Amino acid sequence: SNSVSASGGTGVVWREVEGEAPTSPGSSGYAGERGSSNASSASGIEEIGERDGGLVNGIADSQPAWVPGKRHVNEDDASVSWRKRKKHFFILSNSGKPIYSRYGDEHKLAGFSATLQAIISFVENGGDRVKLVRAGKHQVVFLVKGPIYLVCISCTEEPYESLRGQLELLYGQMILILTKSVNRCFEKNSKFDMTPLLGGTDAVFSSLIHSFSCLWQLLGETDDSLANVYVLEASADTYLMLLTTRSDAFYHLKECRASIEAVFLKSNVLSEVQRSMLDGGMHIEDLPVDPTSRSGSASSHLGQHSPERFRDTYTGIGGPCGLWHFIYRSIYLDQYVSSEFSSPINTPQQQKRLFRAYQKIYASMHDKGFGPHKTQFRRDENYVLLCWVTQDFELYAAFDPLADKALAIKTCNRVCQWVKDVENEIFLLGASPFSW
Amino acid sequence: MASRRRMLLKVIILGDSGVGKTSLMNQFVNHKFSNQYKATIGADFLTKEVQIDDRLFTLQIWDTAGQERFQSLGVAFYRGADCCVLVYDVNVTKSFDDLNRWREDFLLQASPHDPDNFPFVVLGNKIDVDGGNSRVVSSKKAKAWCASKGNIPYFETSAKDGTNVEAAFQCIAKNAIKNEPEEDTYLPDTIDMSGGQQQRSSGCDC
Numbered sequence: 001s002n003s004v005s006a007s008g009g010t011g012v013v014w015r016e017v018e019g020e021a022p023t024s025p026g027s028s029g030y031a032g033e034r035g036s037s038n039a040s041s042a043s044g045i046e047e048i049g050e051r052d053g054g055l056v057n058g059i060a061d062s063q064p065a066w067v068p069g070k071r072h073v074n075e076d077d078a079s080v081s082w083r084k085r086k087k088h089f090f091i092l093s094n095s096g097k098p099i100y101s102r103y104g105d106e107h108k109l110a111g112f113s114a115t116l117q118a119i120i121s122f123v124e125n126g127g128d129r130v131k132l133v134r135a136g137k138h139q140v141v142f143l144v145k146g147p148i149y150l151v152c153i154s155c156t157e158e159p160y161e162s163l164r165g166q167l168e169l170l171y172g173q174m175i176l177i178l179t180k181s182v183n184r185c186f187e188k189n190s191k192f193d194m195t196p197l198l199g200g201t202d203a204v205f206s207s208l209i210h211s212f213s214c215l216w217q218l219l220g221e222t223d224d225s226l227a228n229v230y231v232l233e234a235s236a237d238t239y240l241m242l243l244t245t246r247s248d249a250f251y252h253l254k255e256c257r258a259s260i261e262a263v264f265l266k267s268n269v270l271s272e273v274q275r276s277m278l279d280g281g282m283h284i285e286d287l288p289v290d291p292t293s294r295s296g297s298a299s300s301h302l303g304q305h306s307p308e309r310f311r312d313t314y315t316g317i318g319g320p321c322g323l324w325h326f327i328y329r330s331i332y333l334d335q336y337v338s339s340e341f342s343s344p345i346n347t348p349q350q351q352k353r354l355f356r357a358y359q360k361i362y363a364s365m366h367d368k369g370f371g372p373h374k375t376q377f378r379r380d381e382n383y384v385l386l387c388w389v390t391q392d393f394e395l396y397a398a399f400d401p402l403a404d405k406a407l408a409i410k411t412c413n414r415v416c417q418w419v420k421d422v423e424n425e426i427f428l429l430g431a432s433p434f435s436w
Numbered sequence: 437m438a439s440r441r442r443m444l445l446k447v448i449i450l451g452d453s454g455v456g457k458t459s460l461m462n463q464f465v466n467h468k469f470s471n472q473y474k475a476t477i478g479a480d481f482l483t484k485e486v487q488i489d490d491r492l493f494t495l496q497i498w499d500t501a502g503q504e505r506f507q508s509l510g511v512a513f514y515r516g517a518d519c520c521v522l523v524y525d526v527n528v529t530k531s532f533d534d535l536n537r538w539r540e541d542f543l544l545q546a547s548p549h550d551p552d553n554f555p556f557v558v559l560g561n562k563i564d565v566d567g568g569n570s571r572v573v574s575s576k577k578a579k580a581w582c583a584s585k586g587n588i589p590y591f592e593t594s595a596k597d598g599t600n601v602e603a604a605f606q607c608i609a610k611n612a613i614k615n616e617p618e619e620d621t622y623l624p625d626t627i628d629m630s631g632g633q634q635q636r637s638s639g640c641d642c
Contacts, residue, residue: 095516097444097496110444110496111481118479121512179625189549190516196441197622 066210070202076108088153089170089209092117093186099148099194100174102209106195116151120144132160143167147186148174158356159363166212173208177201213352281340282426284319284326287414318343320414321407322400324383325354328419329394330427337419337426345398353382358396361385365394377405386412393419444494445612446516450538451523452531453502456561459595460523461499464605469596476501479513486609493609514546519555519612521604524573526560526592532573532581539585555611556588559604564594 075082082104090109091100096117098106106113120142123130133140141163143150150167175182178197185192318324325345329336345354365373365387376387384399386408395416399408419426449457458476462468465484480499485492498513514520520542524531539556548554560578563571575592582588589611591604 093516094512095446096498097446097516107442107444107485107494108483110483110494114479114481114496114498117512118481122478125512178622181623181625185622191446191518192516193444195444199441 068203068207068210070206072103073105075104077104077112079104086154087156087209088151089167089205090116090149090151090153091170091174092149092151093192093194094121094144094147094149095190097191097193097195100198100205102206117149120149131164139163141167143171145171146183147190148182156356158359161363161366162359166209169208169212170205173205174198177204213355282337282418282422284323284339284342287319287323287411288418288421289320289414318400319411321411322384322403323408323411323415324398324400326395326397326412326415327358328396328415330423331392331394333427333429335427354398357383357385357398361387361396365389377408384408388412388416442492442494443613444496445518445609446496446498447519447521447608447612448498448500448514448517448542449521449523450500450542451502452525452528452534455502455523455525455528455531456595457502457523458499460559460561460593460601460604461497463595463598463601465497467598469598471596475503484605486606488606488609488613493613495605495609511545514542517542517546517548519557519608520546521557521559521608522588523559523561524578525562526573526578527562527565527570529572532560532578535581552586555608555614556585557604557608557611558582558588558590560590560592561595563592563599564596 072081077083085103087102089100089102090098090113092098092113094117096114098110098113100106101109101113119133120130124144129144130142132142137155137157139152139154139158139160141152141154141160143164148171150171152163152167154163178194182194182197185194319339319342325339325341327336327338341351345351361376361378365376367373372389373387374389376385378385379401381401383401384403384405386395386397386399388395393416395412397408397412397415399411423429449461451457453475454473458474458480459469461480461482462470465482476499478501482497482499484495484497486495487493498517500513520539522535522538524535526532535558543551543554546554558578558581560573560575565571579590582590589607591600591607593600593604595601
């Protein structure tokens with residue numbers, strides 16, 4: 001059901017599918033979960049064994065394809081390589097027994113997970129909750145879900161909200177596999193050892209974690225109630241999965257069945273997906289100079305159907321006025337579209353770095369303390385980032401760091417106009433019943 | 437028949453300050469001993485793999501602080517323990533007398549399902565000190581106490597020279613498994629879709 005996001009094409013995504021791991025490891029177009037050679041990270045921390053040198057020359061093709069599954073099982077907390085990994089994920093029980101670790105063998109890490117439990121419990125005993133610990137470049141993010149504790153240790157400089165959201169998704173994935181029956185097991189027997197039940201699911205968790213650096217995850221808001229998952233057996237080889245924020249959604253399933261069918265028919269999801277894959281998405285190089293004058297032939301803006309593409313007229317890299325990439329989210333439809341990656345954002349590392357930059361600016365736009373903001377213009381050594389939030393849409397655009405401010409603003413207006421002009425083609429307009 | 441999968445056993449070590457809990461653990465896990473005393477702050481955690489009857493087990497050993505001022509973990513600490521090791525110093529009467537309190541406290545905090553049969557192991561440590569001349573708690577007295585508490589297995593150990601340490605931990609692991617409940621088949625949550633209108637969840641609808 002998430003094949004739309006897996007197409008790597010236009011990237012239309014419904015919120016309802018965000019809890020799933022992508023079915024295809026290549027969905028993000030990333031060749032691997034590598035250390036983002038962040039210019040500002042001078043600490044020398046990098047993902048050993050998965051190191052890349054692709055940032056400078058950008059030979060993405062020479063990189064091996066990412067394969068899901070458990071890595072570095074022989075490591076434990078005493079290994080230097082383990083300690084240097086940029087992002088760890090742990091799941092443990094409230095008795096400190098390990099359930100899952102992204103890197104290393106769970107049993108060898110039993111002492112480490114006991115330490116994590118001790119930290120969480122110590123704070124809990126004082127009637128408080130530990131949410132985040134900062135230690136130098138590292139952030140330790142905690143999430144307690146009843147008898148299940150989830151911890152992320154990261155030096156990726158992602159905002160706390162993002163990391164916490166990722167832990168929520170990890171929990172959702174676990175519940176999807178085992179259902180909330182796990183809570184009952186712990187009530188019955190606090191010694192309950194969950195690890196064997198998750199045997200063979202390493203690939204699922206690693207794929208999910210891998211997808212955390214994909215664009216489609218950025219705009220999804222996760223909250224505590226996400227993890228209501230219903231798996232319905234439609235036939236021997238077909239399952240329908242329903243992820244919902246409503247705990248009582250099940251009781252409406254019968255009524256909803258008809259409307260689900262109607263939605264599938266009306267919105268023609270599958271052909272939409274196929275078409276967007278064929279069309280190949282929006283290219284910044286195709287940004288019309290004067291969008292309104294061309295609105296009559298909207299389809300010509302989309303890849304395959306635009307033989308008159310003006311790529312060659314731009315002498316520099318990227319799109320007009322230094323535009324490198326954008327994401328546009330329709331608030332009313334709760335769907336988003338992003339431009340295809342093109343030069344100079346064409347290596348997985350650069351895409352990941354841009355993703356992290358978006359992630360940061362997204363968090364700052366929605367900061368509860370100082371925000372929400374309407375517009376933001378930020379220039380650093382890597383990009384000019386321009387954000388614009390209105391009642392109808394959110395726009396995030398990345399430009400060349402030397403881009404002119406006035407021109408960048410003008411270009412964003414053009415992007416918005418462009419998206420509106422081709423709205424019928426890129427969004428699923430009949431999809432509103434998805435958010436019942 | 438038990439499955440062949442690897443199992444993790446949570447083992448808690450309790451006892452008065454300075455009886456040698458950390459040293460016992462270090463001797464068992466690292467085969468090392470130091471005469472220098474360093475108080476454990478809060479807790480320390482070590483793991484060791486043991487093999488019993490062809491099966492591999494990982495012992496997750498929770499070495500606790502004996503000093504009262506560090507005992508702030510309580511319930512959380514004892515939760516889900518598979519075995520509890522009570523340690524005293526054969527040269528210090530009070531450390532033996534306190535075993536009762538440690539045991540009661542553990543049962544109270546951990547509240548295991550079957551407290552009468554919860555696996556404990558008692559270790560009388562430091563039998564090497566002064567060639568045994570400074571010993572004040574006799575083997576007979578210790579064994580009598582263990583017998584009165586449901587036949588708790590008893591070992592006399594020396595963390596310094598390693599006497600009985602391996603044997604004691606083998607026994608600890610064996611006892612922990614013995615208490616393991618019959619493995620239930622895991623039943624995921626299911627909902628009967630054929631039934632009529634289901635009862636609504638008690639959650640608020642607003």
